[in-house]
Amino acid sequence: MTFGILQFPGSCDDRDALLACRRVAEARLVWHADVELGDVDVVVVPGGFSYGDYLRAGAIARFAPAMEAVARHAEAGGLVLGICNGFQVLCEAGLLPGALLPNDPLRFVCRQVEVVVENAETAFTRGTRLGQRLSIPVKHQSGRYFAPPEQLSELEARGGTVLRYAPGHNPNGSAHEIAGIVSERGNVMGLMPHPEHAVDPLTGSEGGLAIFNSLAASVTRRERSPLSA
Amino acid sequence: MSITDQTPHRELGLTDAEYERICELLERRPNRVELAMFSLLWSEHCAYKHSRKLLRRLPTEGPQVLLGPGENAGAVDVGEGHAVAFKVESHNHPSAVEPFQGAATGIGGILRDVFALGARPIAVLDSLRFGELSSQRSRYLLDQVVAGIGHYGNSIGVPTVGGEIYFEAPYEHNCLVNAMCVGLARADRMVRSAAAGPGNALVLLGASTGRDGIGGASVLASAELTEGEKRRPSVQIGDPFEEKKLMECCLELLDRGLLVALQDLGAAGLTSSAAEMAAGGGTGVEIAVDRVPLREADMEAFEIMISESQERMLAVIDPATADEVMAVCDRWQTGAAAIGQVTDTGAIRITRQGETVAELPVSALVDGCPLYDLEPEQPDEWMYGNRVGLERGIDPDRVLSALLASPSVASKRWAFEQYDSIVQSRTVRRPESADAAVLRLDETGRAIAVAIDGNGRRVACDPYRGTIEAVLECAQNLACVGARPLGLTNCLNFGNPERPHVAWQLERAIQGLADACEELQVPVVGGNVSLYNETEAGPIYPTPVVGMVGDLPDPGRAAGIALREGDEIALVGPFAPSVAGSELAKLRGDLGPGLPGASIGAVGAAIELVRDAVRTGTIAAAHDVSDGGLACALAEGAICGGVGVEIDLDRLVELRGASGEACLFGEGPGGLLVAGPAEALDTLGATGRDGGVDVIAIGRAGGDRIEISAAESGVSLSLEDAQRAWRSLRPG
Numbered sequence A: 001m002t003f004g005i006l007q008f009p010g011s012c013d014d015r016d017a018l019l020a021c022r023r024v025a026e027a028r029l030v031w032h033a034d035v036e037l038g039d040v041d042v043v044v045v046p047g048g049f050s051y052g053d054y055l056r057a058g059a060i061a062r063f064a065p066a067m068e069a070v071a072r073h074a075e076a077g078g079l080v081l082g083i084c085n086g087f088q089v090l091c092e093a094g095l096l097p098g099a100l101l102p103n104d105p106l107r108f109v110c111r112q113v114e115v116v117v118e119n120a121e122t123a124f125t126r127g128t129r130l131g132q133r134l135s136i137p138v139k140h141q142s143g144r145y146f147a148p149p150e151q152l153s154e155l156e157a158r159g160g161t162v163l164r165y166a167p168g169h170n171p172n173g174s175a176h177e178i179a180g181i182v183s184e185r186g187n188v189m190g191l192m193p194h195p196e197h198a199v200d201p202l203t204g205s206e207g208g209l210a211i212f213n214s215l216a217a218s219v220t221r222r223e224r225s226p227l228s229a
Numbered sequence B: 001m002s003i004t005d006q007t008p009h010r011e012l013g014l015t016d017a018e019y020e021r022i023c024e025l026l027e028r029r030p031n032r033v034e035l036a037m038f039s040l041l042w043s044e045h046c047a048y049k050h051s052r053k054l055l056r057r058l059p060t061e062g063p064q065v066l067l068g069p070g071e072n073a074g075a076v077d078v079g080e081g082h083a084v085a086f087k088v089e090s091h092n093h094p095s096a097v098e099p100f101q102g103a104a105t106g107i108g109g110i111l112r113d114v115f116a117l118g119a120r121p122i123a124v125l126d127s128l129r130f131g132e133l134s135s136q137r138s139r140y141l142l143d144q145v146v147a148g149i150g151h152y153g154n155s156i157g158v159p160t161v162g163g164e165i166y167f168e169a170p171y172e173h174n175c176l177v178n179a180m181c182v183g184l185a186r187a188d189r190m191v192r193s194a195a196a197g198p199g200n201a202l203v204l205l206g207a208s209t210g211r212d213g214i215g216g217a218s219v220l221a222s223a224e225l226t227e228g229e230k231r232r233p234s235v236q237i238g239d240p241f242e243e244k245k246l247m248e249c250c251l252e253l254l255d256r257g258l259l260v261a262l263q264d265l266g267a268a269g270l271t272s273s274a275a276e277m278a279a280g281g282g283t284g285v286e287i288a289v290d291r292v293p294l295r296e297a298d299m300e301a302f303e304i305m306i307s308e309s310q311e312r313m314l315a316v317i318d319p320a321t322a323d324e325v326m327a328v329c330d331r332w333q334t335g336a337a338a339i340g341q342v343t344d345t346g347a348i349r350i351t352r353q354g355e356t357v358a359e360l361p362v363s364a365l366v367d368g369c370p371l372y373d374l375e376p377e378q379p380d381e382w383m384y385g386n387r388v389g390l391e392r393g394i395d396p397d398r399v400l401s402a403l404l405a406s407p408s409v410a411s412k413r414w415a416f417e418q419y420d421s422i423v424q425s426r427t428v429r430r431p432e433s434a435d436a437a438v439l440r441l442d443e444t445g446r447a448i449a450v451a452i453d454g455n456g457r458r459v460a461c462d463p464y465r466g467t468i469e470a471v472l473e474c475a476q477n478l479a480c481v482g483a484r485p486l487g488l489t490n491c492l493n494f495g496n497p498e499r500p501h502v503a504w505q506l507e508r509a510i511q512g513l514a515d516a517c518e519e520l521q522v523p524v525v526g527g528n529v530s531l532y533n534e535t536e537a538g539p540i541y542p543t544p545v546v547g548m549v550g551d552l553p554d555p556g557r558a559a560g561i562a563l564r565e566g567d568e569i570a571l572v573g574p575f576a577p578s579v580a581g582s583e584l585a586k587l588r589g590d591l592g593p594g595l596p597g598a599s600i601g602a603v604g605a606a607i608e609l610v611r612d613a614v615r616t617g618t619i620a621a622a623h624d625v626s627d628g629g630l631a632c633a634l635a636e637g638a639i640c641g642g643v644g645v646e647i648d649l650d651r652l653v654e655l656r657g658a659s660g661e662a663c664l665f666g667e668g669p670g671g672l673l674v675a676g677p678a679e680a681l682d683t684l685g686a687t688g689r690d691g692g693v694d695v696i697a698i699g700r701a702g703g704d705r706i707e708i709s710a711a712e713s714g715v716s717l718s719l720e721d722a723q724r725a726w727r728s729l730r731p732g
Helices: A014-022 A065-075 A085-092 A149-157 A209-224 B016-026 B032-041 B092-097 B099-115 B136-156 B216-220 B228-234 B240-255 B269-281 B301-306 B319-331 B362-367 B396-405 B456-461 B463-480 B500-520 B583-588 B600-616 B629-641 B650-656 B660-665 B678-691 B719-726
Strands: A002-007 A026-031 A042-045 A079-083 A099-101 A109-117 A133-140 A144-146 A161-165 A178-182 A188-191 B065-067 B074-079 B082-090 B120-130 B160-167 B176-186 B201-206 B261-264 B284-288 B312-317 B336-343 B347-352 B355-361 B427-429 B437-441 B446-453 B484-493 B524-530 B543-552 B568-572 B621-624 B645-648 B672-676 B695-701 B705-710 B713-718
Touching: A002 A014, A002 A065, A014 A026, A014 A042, A014 A209, A042 A065, A042 A085, A065 A079, A079 A085, A079 A209, A085 A099, A085 A188, A109 A178, A144 A178, A161 A188, B016 B032, B016 B355, B016 B362, B032 B269, B032 B301, B032 B355, B032 B362, B065 B082, B065 B524, B074 B446, B074 B484, B074 B524, B074 B543, B082 B099, B082 B446, B082 B484, B082 B524, B082 B543, B092 B099, B092 B136, B092 B176, B099 B120, B099 B136, B099 B176, B099 B240, B099 B261, B120 B136, B120 B240, B120 B437, B120 B446, B120 B543, B136 B160, B136 B176, B136 B240, B160 B437, B160 B446, B176 B446, B176 B484, B176 B524, B176 B543, B201 B240, B201 B319, B240 B312, B240 B319, B261 B269, B269 B284, B269 B301, B269 B312, B269 B336, B269 B347, B269 B362, B301 B347, B301 B355, B312 B319, B319 B336, B347 B362, B355 B362, B396 B583, B396 B629, B396 B660, B396 B713, B396 B719, B446 B463, B456 B463, B456 B500, B456 B543, B463 B484, B463 B500, B463 B543, B463 B600, B463 B621, B463 B672, B484 B500, B500 B543, B500 B600, B568 B600, B568 B678, B583 B629, B600 B672, B600 B678, B621 B629, B629 B645, B629 B660, B629 B672, B629 B695, B629 B705, B629 B719, B650 B660, B650 B695, B650 B705, B660 B705, B660 B713, B672 B678, B678 B695, B705 B719, B713 B719
Parallel strands: A002 A026, A002 A042, A042 A079, A079 A188, B120 B160, B284 B347, B484 B524, B645 B705
Antiparallel strands: A099 A144, A109 A133, A109 A161, A161 A178, A178 A188, B065 B074, B074 B082, B082 B176, B120 B176, B201 B312, B201 B336, B261 B312, B284 B336, B347 B355, B427 B437, B437 B446, B446 B543, B484 B543, B568 B672, B568 B695, B621 B672, B645 B695, B705 B713
């Protein structure tokens, strides 16, 4: 299976995501101007400051040609993981509900945090246990998850909150301590913590590796029984 | 008509004698464009006219040195065909005028210096100085400088992995912002800045050229900061997105072998870059200013030549590859304009619509500036005043609390959490977890450690010994993670060198730097000098800042500072604590001239002992003794490890003949704390005895209090209280 990592002008964690994905499967970069994804099974929209993010994080990247291909991929049930700026881009593109607002307090924050797995049944978390705590760093300026109350209730009711910051670990004032969510169909996930920076104890922790392993396992499973989503 | 009848040169900062010299070199008067070009290249910032003679004292050679001073950055061999390029540079004056943009563009500038060599920037460190935090202005400057560094570094995807911040009254009106960048390159692929091959094309890459920063860095940094606020229009505005594209574009051009030479545009803009490239190659250059993409169409030729607009690079390419170069630039959405060519005339010729508007011999611009001898004079007394912040006779527990809470000693977490310290997946030791940042290099299978140090207060007490201490501390920090120094870069931040006492400080500091580097065998591969750091309120503390890069074989064995329950603790080295020049002396208002000396060789032996021990993997923690003395160093290790300490310093008191108080809070070079299992420390002690290095067992980690006894004195503080004090730094 192959991961495809989008590369926008201003992407910063594209190579990090590439390295992390290559620990579990094949992976290559996908240029923002490409209109086709080719043989990619899982799209990763990486962290960074796409197009400088001077307007609103992710607001310009959603119009990139490659994002149209990502939307088609998601429409067809393909897996998409948005990390940090990628999460912001997926929200801007309407592939995930809600929005990421500037942190409370209004500062960039880079910190190791713990998140709790709230749904271990998704394609992104099937290698984890419900309630498992993962140590993963965050680093962002606009990571405060927001959605209107009805949307939040709907999200929670359908198990859409996949990762929640552990008590005392919410670094940005996110609603309901939300760190990561999944789409209604379960094939698109966005999260603010950086799992690609948590794949090796030497550089801090390996709490993020479970997400990449889960994705690899999910694709392999789909290949074996192509009719099950 | 004598030249004093017309004095446009004075407004541009040139002296009458310098103007006369220009006329002699040209055998005519310069026109307006030419005079503007001279004024910038002959500024202190570009010509180093007050420091160049002294800098010749620094040792610059070593088998590992690939590029020494004179290139955009220095570079050392890290094995397996790879090189690490690094440099530190100041952006003090712009940051004092507009702190957010000043600091941001300081990062942008030092990054360009490194990728100009074809090295991908892999780390940034910064060394900052502000006035006391009790001042509202200092809090504002701290807040904005940190935000500016984060804005640029985070957006461009280069981790900020370390640094230091000190707060001292003499920086109140003249803060210091020094930034260091470290880059990684294939050694055989590094690009020089020398413009070679007459007929080759000059291509201006990156942003368009505007009126921002006309005479910004070079003019601001070459005179004292009076009426700084009014100079705000001289400060440049940074655009990290533009630089990110420019960086990726340059690195791809390099990968494809399309660059003959590359140079960044910094202070003095196109004038400086073009002249330095031509000087380096022994060639000439021709530039048509009407081909430079402009932000404002009506810019004059001299404005185009001296604009300090950010995010621009000047490349020399073979014209046959122009299409390929343009295709790469298009892909990265980076501006590229062929603005001229390399010639064999030895002159820099500027044209507009075919007309020559300036034509100067490159040698006159680059090497013609007179170099000045300083007139040093040692001052008779302490010139920086004293303020009492802590009464004498207060019990030692409260002294320790006060020291831990002192902003210069306290944890800088508030600042470094605003920086992305992990992007690029190399960071093995993050800020505050170890004495030096450690970055893995999968390209070589090894790792590097980087640190930046400098204590202006101690240099003010004794410029020679204080500067030696800065080098020793940096080497000690590297030793604590098991690294051997490969090279050093420095930024010399001083006041007005035309004042005799500043001249004396500068001369003694450079001698100290030279002697320490010579004896430790650490070559100086680059650096920067920032003079005129003073205002009506007086000069800053003389502040040499040194950055070091070291090599270590196994990043997994790099020791952190966190102590573990049950570990034995020893003090290694000739550390002879003294309250002179210390943080405690400052709080008590007891500062004055003079520091006790130390043997560089003896400290060097301790450094080697600790480095080798850390490399065996048997040492659990290592931390050098610095600001606030042993008590603070022990408290930091305890807080980070979440465990108390039980320490007895009587042996140190006895060995050094120092008071208990001096052993608790005194400072000085050559003190390294190491912790680990008893057997490991016994082995270390035995090796130390053989090598004549003191290894003094002082206690162990355990409990939940900082308990230290030292002859007549001692402290007992709960870990919680210590932590509260140490974590108290907030600018707001």
